[in-house]
Amino acid sequence: MTGARFLAETLREYGVTHVFFVPAIIRRALVEMEDVGIQRIISHGEKSAAYMADAYARVTGKPGFCFAQSVGAANLAAGLQDPYLGVSPVIAITGHRPPMHRHRNSYQEIEHSRPFASVTKYSAEVETVEQLPHLLRQAFREVTTGQTLPAHLDFSGISGDVITDGILDTDVIVEEPFTQRPAFRPGPExxxxxxxxxxxxxxxxxxxxxxxxxxxxxxxxxxxxxxxxxxxxxxxxxxxxxxxxxxxxxxxxxxxxxxxxxxxxxxxxxxxxxxxxxxxxxxxxxxxxxxxxxxxxxxxxxxxxxxxxxxxxxxxxxxxxxxxxxxxxxxxxxxxxxxxxxxxxxEHVQNWRDEHEPVLTSNAVPIRPERLCQELTDFLPSDAVLVADTGHAGIWTGSMVDLTHEGQSYLRAAGSLGWGLPAALGAKCGAPDRPVVCWTGDGGMWYHIGELETAVRYGINAVTVVHNNGGLNQDRRGDEAAYEGREGGNPGELWRFTDTNFAQIAESMGALGIRVTDPNQINSALDQAVSANRPAVVDIVSDGDVAAAAPWGP
CATH class of the missing domain: 3.40.50.1220 (TPP-binding domain)
Incomplete structure (x- = not known):
């Protein structure tokens, strides 16, 4: 069979249902993947593809796959930072120019091993199609054992075509333990x-x-x-x-x-x-x-x-x-x-709850983020997946939202702002029958807003809640402190954005968009979004003067 067919059949037999990529990469393998029933998701950026694969892997426990051609390889490596820090079983495949292009200033290519070295557990070049079976199986072994960190395979050919076009005389071998993490459960003495x-x-x-x-x-x-x-x-x-x-x-x-x-x-x-x-x-x-x-x-x-x-x-x-x-x-x-x-x-827990009760139930307009947290606690279905971006999104959801059902899951960015939206799409691909609700801010939403079109194109019906406070609110405190002792100046220029209606943007892309200005409308908006059976954005107009409290320390 061709390398393309071998790759497609191997992924199917290992239980992979979706792959995430930016063209043009392993084209013939993508054709074969359609034939074996694997859904191919084109994202609008390599980092988005990595984030989708990350959340898919975390919610399923199966390896998540992301692909990019030679010129996009460094961007894909940057996207692997989050699955690396989040200890997530992601396998990245890239293409590289053949050996005679090396050290000759080949168009659009840098050396790939160094960008991937700091964000993978295992990285290998696949120069011949004969290497594909054992290196692919090794990638599965690496990402499902021990610390389940990402792996990388760099295929020969700018789009990996040297490997996918080659002919193999072999059978597909599936090593069942390595289809999901943890592959093994070692016990202590x-x-x-x-x-x-x-x-x-x-x-x-x-x-x-x-x-x-x-x-x-x-x-x-x-x-x-x-x-x-x-x-x-x-x-x-x-x-x-x-x-x-x-x-x-x-x-x-x-x-x-x-x-x-x-x-x-x-x-x-x-x-x-x-x-x-x-x-x-x-x-x-x-x-x-x-x-x-x-x-x-x-x-x-x-x-x-x-x-x-x-x-x-x-x-x-x-x-x-x-x-x-x-x-x-x-x-x-x-x-x-x-x-x-x-x-x-x-007593400590009760004192914390008593202290925050006024803001958790506040009817203030603009909406306080604590009230949004309480509404999410009350609303989230018993099998919901809550996806949180980094920064204030992680702080608010981590500290203020209660997950009270055993069937609920929480996925959080390990550090990269903008992870939330594409991650929610990856999570929904991995758990299509579960409600997936993402919390991101307007700062996070702007990073990969184009993935709303991806959600609409494939019918990935995740709900994105935008905590829209008009800027990078988490930076405000530090930016204003930097201006202390100066007369005049414009610290807002360092963190403020223009007022944007993300519900209108969502509607223009074919998604459901709901803008909420009254805290008493949050629950019905969430219910409408989850029930809509289409991608949805709930734009919460919130108070830009409210920042998360600094953590308590001894």
Whole structure:
């Protein structure tokens, strides 16, 4: 068969349903993909294609695929930053000029290995069609094992045609474990499990911090079982938001820099912190201040190199999150302890709720973002996927929206503003029967607004909520501080945008557009958008003077 047919059949057999790309790349393979039933989604930019593949991969657990030709390869690499930081199983395919073009100033091409080196776990050149079978299978292995970081295959030919046009005498081989993450569930040493259980049982103020490894492993139920068995409060990273229902009496909220102060207070007061599937990076620990240096730590991670990276005295358990928690649950006994500690944690949570009640229920016009958060909490269906852009979108949704149903999911940008809209489309492709609602701001919406046309063209019926406050509101505080002590000047020039009606733009592209100026209209607008059976934009005219509070820190 041709390399094109081999690629298409392999993706189908591995369970891939959608691919995302910018032409012109692997043309003949795309023709074959139509023949085997794979949906081909053309985006309006390489970064968008990577973001779509990222969210598709996160919501399905299957590898997401994105493609770009030679001249777009560096743009695609830039888009892989988010799946890399979000530990997402994405496979990127690009084309490159054949060897005789190298080192001769070939038109529109730079050397590809360096742009991809910092955003992939594995990157390989495919120079002959005979290499395709084993390198493609290796890419699947890489993205579904250990830390499930992106992989990259660079096909010979400006559009990869040397590989897709070549002839192979081989069969399609599917290695079933590598069709989805985690491919394997390694377990920790039993003696270390027993010691970790002993430490956890003896702590007087233990707390669980659930990281992205919990959702990647599908260990949500085990986290809740452990918390209930030992009566331990649970804080989450943004990547694990919702792994415990946020109205659960042991839930204290998202911890770190995009957080509720209740979560930060609880973790800072703990005498033992159990990190599950967390990199213990700067965001979840508020620059390693929560917990403080010297606080006893137990850390569970599938990658041994992460154990003790930020807390060097951590007691480490190498293993898949779900498998490790199952082992701990087997050796632990239920306790009725920690009552006073849990009561204190619940007091922090209640104080946080009481403090924010006035703004969560505010009828102010322009609309306060906190009221939008409350409306989303009340509205989101029990199986909804909430997609959040970065910056204020991540802060507001992470700290103020409650996910209260086990069937709800939360996907967040790992750092790139503008990720939200294309990611919502990728998530909807991966979960077509679930409501997908994206929160982005006007700043984020402008990045890839052309993908509304993509949604309309393919009938990808995601709902995008635009928190439209007229600018890059998160920058305002710092920009105005930079002007302190100066007379005159125009700090607004650094962050303000023109007033734009995104509902009208959506309508002009063939999507449903709804503009909301009254907070009491939010619920009906969301209901209309989700029920419309077409791509929709809900443009929320919000208060540009309201900024998210700085995170609480010790």
């Amino acid at each position: 039993p003696e270390r499990v027993r010691e970790a259980a002993r430490l956890l049982s003896q702590a007087e103020r233990p707390v669980i911090v659930a990281g992205g490894g919990v959702t990647a492993s599908g260990a949500e139920a085990e986290v809740v079982r452990l918390a209930e068995m030992l009566n331990i409060p649970v804080a989450t990273a943004l990547n694990a938001k919702g792994c415990i229902p946020e109205n659960h009496p042991l839930s204290v909220g998202v911890v770190g820099s995009y957080s509720r102060w209740s979560a930060n207070r609880v973790v800072s007061e703990a005498d033992l912190v159990l990190f599950i599937g967390s990199h213990t990076g700067s965001q979840v620990t508020l620059d390693w201040r929560i917990p403080a240096e010297g606080t006893p730590v137990i850390q569970i991670d599938i990658d041994a190199s992460e154990l003790g990276r930020s807390y060097p005295a951590a007691y480490g358990l190498q293993g898949d999150a779900r498998r490790t928690l199952e082992a701990m649950l087997d050796v632990l006994e239920p306790t009725g302890g920690n009552a006073s500690w849990v009561s204190r944690a619940q």
